[in-house]
Amino acid sequence: MEALVPGDGARFPGGSGVGPEGSLGPLWDQMAQSMREETVSRGGLPEDPVEFFLRWYEKSSEEWAKKADELLAEGETVRSNARLQEGVARSYRELKRASEESLKQLQIPSRADVARVAKLVVGLENKLDRLEEAFGDFVYGGAEPATAESVRGLQERMDALEAKMDRILAALEKDEG
Amino acid sequence: MDADGTTPPEVADKLGKYAVGARIVLGGARADTGQTPKTTVWTKNKARLYRYEPEQPKEHAVPILMVYALINKPYILDLMPGNSLIEHLLAEGFDVYLLDWGVPGDEDEGMAFEDYVLDYILPATKRVLWTSGAEGYTLFGYCMGGTMAAIYASLFPGEPLRNLVLLTTPTDFGPEGTGLLGTWTREEYLDPDLLADAFGNIPHEIVDAGMQMLRPVHNYVGTHASMWERIVEEKPMETWLAMNKWVNDGTPFPGAAFRQWIRDFYQQNKLARGELKLRGRKVDLANITCPVLNIAGEKDHICTLPQARATTDLVSSEDKEFLVLDAGHVGLMTGRGARQSLWPKVSGWLAERSA
Known part of the structure; x- marks a missing residue:
């Protein structure tokens, strides 16, 4: 049971405590140390694994969250993630293209065909x-609906327009004559 | 086990609690969400416009149309009885409508923001007016839904739009204010065309992972620590289950809208710069003149404070308010904090402007 107590005898990966800048080593060490102190002060490991997990989280989550934020914002992490994402997308695109092609050869409707319909x-x-x-x-x-009255009104206006045009034409013809 | 072959009660109790936790971890959170009674008043493609059935008589003349993000299910606004913004607004005498985008299929991968704003929000506003018989309406947008609501309001700024309420709504995507999401979506790191070409609609698992990785310790570990704590201490689980269900229950991001969201918004910040165009119509947030209530969360990692605050600076409204609450993106909407601060603020602000 004693060997399970995180401490000097049970270092976590990279736990030299003098890891390169940005590595998780010092944080593992720090966490292990604090858990050891916590465990000793409470007289041993809790029997309940859930209680252990909750104590661990309460004690170390802030530090881990801070470290995770720093790591995720680092250029190298973002670049690696972008490369991974690009690789997955390209592979998926090729797989999709090949599947579509195979289904076409077999004359079976594909998802793209269904989507087109x-x-x-x-x-x-x-x-x-x-x-x-x-x-x-x-x-x-x-x-408003076009009632008989409104249509009649339009007809009257058109008649008036026609009459005006007739008068204009007549005046023009007179001038030409 | 005791000598007589029975399991001691404290051990049985513990094992029972482990079983409850294990079931949730392995099978996912289950909860009855979105239970407020509603009727569908309009449908279009996958979208549904719901009108919620009030128990109280209508006290305010101006109905509310709610619009939410394309990548989420709408029940965050109506999480569960006793923990629902919609239920609260109904109890305060409002006529509430919600535009549910539905789940896009492969045939919807060409759907872009212009389609959602001009072919869905615009007709939905007409339906709200026709159904309610009101002369004006309030547009309420949550997250990306708020961005769409702000775009709509800038394209159709006059009557009948009476009020605009924006909740955790980003409109400024300038690199200094977008946080980690802004870094990840920079042109050198993310090619939206490649993803959209590959997947069509972007699977919700990819979108969800991106959101959760903004705070990985909190979202992947903390959420389970919170679950186990509730189980061990026998605290009520309903809200945790409903929230957890919602967080993991996203919808695919329609391909064309995703391309725009990343390129036009995150990478080129066209909305805040006044360069965004939808079907040739220029979107200028300065066109907005109606009263605006803009609410943001102090701890929001998805829509940061500068992204939300910009709206208040960009709109021309004389009656505008920017309110910052001590909450994150999701926590802002639900729970005791929401009941005590957000909901009464929204209903009180609207009541004064809904005569």
Whole structure:
């Protein structure tokens, strides 16, 4: 049981305490030391692993969080992550392309084919939506229906316009004559 | 085990608690979320516009339309009975609507912000007015939904938009204010086209991992420490389960919107610079003149304070308020803190402007 107590005899990886700047070694050491002190002060390891975990978290989470933030913001970490992400994306893209090609050869519809059909359905839905919206605008938007009276009014205005144009034409013809 | 073959009660109790924790860790958090009664008043593609059914008579003339992020499920706004912003607003006499984006399929990978703003939010606002019979509405946006709400408000700034409420909403993506997310999304580290070409819609696991890695110790270890503590001390688990379920229950990020979010917002900061265009329409936040309540979380790592604060500086509204609460991105919305500070603030502010 004693060997499980983190301390000088049970160093964590990289736990020389003099690790290169930015390495986790000193932090492991610091955590191990603090856990050892905590364990000794309480008269031994807790019997309950959950209690041990909670004590560990309470004692060391702030330091770990700080260290993690620093690591994640470091250029090298971000570059490594970006390379990994790029590699995964390229591999996935190739795998997808090859799968599509294989399914095409076997004349089996692929996800892309299904998506193309679904897109047509969505397009059709959009057309219906536009009709519904135009109708809604008409009903709720204060638009007035074209009544016989309003059509008659327009007809009268057109008659008046025609009469004006006739008079203009007649005047022009008179001038030319 | 005792000599008589029975397990001592304290050991049985402990084993029972381990079993509860193990079930959650292995099977995921389960909770009945989004239980406030609602009816669907409009649908379009995967989207649904819900109207929540009030128990109280309507006291305010201006209905609220809620819009949330494309990458989340909407039940964060209606987490569970007794812990729901929507339930609170209904109890305060508001008519509440929510635009649920649904889960995009492969056929939606071409959906971009212009589609969501012009073809979804715009018609949804009309439906809200038609259904409620009101002459104006409040637009309420959460996180990326707030960014879309702000874009919408800048494109359609006059009546009938009466109020704009933004919660943890980023609008300025300048490199000095975006924190770790800003670093990771820099052009030299992230090519959105490559990811969108590969995946179509970006799987929610990738998006979630990115969000959780902003605070890995807290999100991956702390959340389980909190769970075990609750189990050991026999504290109520419902809120933890509901929150944990929501955090891990994202939706895919539609490919075209993802490309825009990374390129136009994070990498080029077009919104704050006034260079963003949707279908040829220039988005200028200075066009916004309605009352604006802008709320941010002091400990928010996803939408940092400078990202949220910028909106208040950019809009032209005379009646505007920037409120900072002592909470993180998700904690701001739920729990005792939200009940005591956020919810009454939102309902009180709106009540004064919803006659």
